[in-house]
Amino acid sequence: MRLVGLTGGIASGKSTVSSMFKHNHIPVVDADIIARDALKKNSGGYKKVVAAFGPDILQDDGQVDRLKLGRIVFSDASKRQLLNRLLAPYISSGIFLEIFKLWIKGHKVIVLDIPLLFEAKMDKWTKPIVVVWVDPETQLRRLMERDNSTEEDARNRINAQMSLDLKKSQADIVIDNTGSRQDLQERFSEAY
Ligand SMILES: CC(C)(COP(=O)(O)OP(=O)(O)OC[C@H]1O[C@@H](n2cnc3c(N)ncnc32)[C@H](O)[C@@H]1O)[C@@H](O)C(=O)NCCC(=O)NCCS
Ligand SMILES: Nc1ncnc2c1ncn2[C@@H]1O[C@H](COP(=O)(O)OP(=O)(O)OP(=O)(O)O)[C@@H](O)[C@H]1O
Numbered sequence: 001m002r003l004v005g006l007t008g009g010i011a012s013g014k015s016t017v018s019s020m021f022k023h024n025h026i027p028v029v030d031a032d033i034i035a036r037d038a039l040k041k042n043s044g045g046y047k048k049v050v051a052a053f054g055p056d057i058l059q060d061d062g063q064v065d066r067l068k069l070g071r072i073v074f075s076d077a078s079k080r081q082l083l084n085r086l087l088a089p090y091i092s093s094g095i096f097l098e099i100f101k102l103w104i105k106g107h108k109v110i111v112l113d114i115p116l117l118f119e120a121k122m123d124k125w126t127k128p129i130v131v132v133w134v135d136p137e138t139q140l141r142r143l144m145e146r147d148n149s150t151e152e153d154a155r156n157r158i159n160a161q162m163s164l165d166l167k168k169s170q171a172d173i174v175i176d177n178t179g180s181r182q183d184l185q186e187r188f189s190e191a192y
Pocket of ligand 2: 008009010012014015017115142143146178179180182184
């Protein structure tokens with residue numbers, strides 16, 4: 001079985017590339033979805049995170065206020081490391097469970113779409129590593145547009161990750177997504 005690592009920076013275009021893999025009938029495990037499940041009300045991760053960060057991070061319905069928690073952790077590295085440490089066991093076991101389910105169904109190639117592939121040291125499990133790269137200005141603009149966020153919030157999120165150029169230097173395949181969606185489709189078709 002081949003596990004392809006699909007990574008990049010926030011808003012560099014991983015989800016867009018991941019839908020191209022799905023279009024080619026290659027299944028994708030999305031680490032962001034698994035991380036969201038790990039923080040849903042009453043899950044193991046939720047209980048740990050609420051115990052550590054306090055009830056102020058909760059909405060009226062008891063779910064975690066993701067915007068509020070995001071503001072806290074993306075502007076404070078030690079709080080971010082704490083959140084990462086608390087959720088890591090739930091996220092990694094969720095990822096391996098999803099991969100296992102696809103493997104027993106007989107899939108020979110599976111894509112793991114994970115923004116923190118290198119940061120979480122999961123790069124040793126994947127080959128090839130595909131990095132979706134964009135230039136910094138395009139990344140900032142797309143992130144602000146997509147999330148309707150301020151420049152400060154967007155910069156904090158970008159700075160919370162390993163630099164995109166460093167990720168690019170460790171890639172087996174680089175897909176440049178600075179151009180149009182059509183250009184991206186062409187880059188993808190050249191690589192796959
Ligand atoms: C802080 C949280 C609640 C903010 O939620 P929000 O809905 O605003 O963002 P979302 O989860 O959709 O993430 C958007 C992007 O932010 C980046 N990001 C998320 N968590 C982190 C992190 N801990 N460090 C660096 N970048 C991160 C990723 O590029 C991700 O694609 C959430 O991101 C979270 O629980 N993060 C910790 C879990 C994690 O590490 N997730 C990454 C997947 S492995
Ligand atoms: N080539 C492109 N031209 C214009 N907009 C694009 C292009 N590629 C992606 N986008 C847009 O940029 C934003 C970020 O793309 P996408 O959501 O695929 O990134 P991502 O890497 O999956 O982000 P995250 O790390 O937050 O999950 C989205 O709004 C998407 O529609």
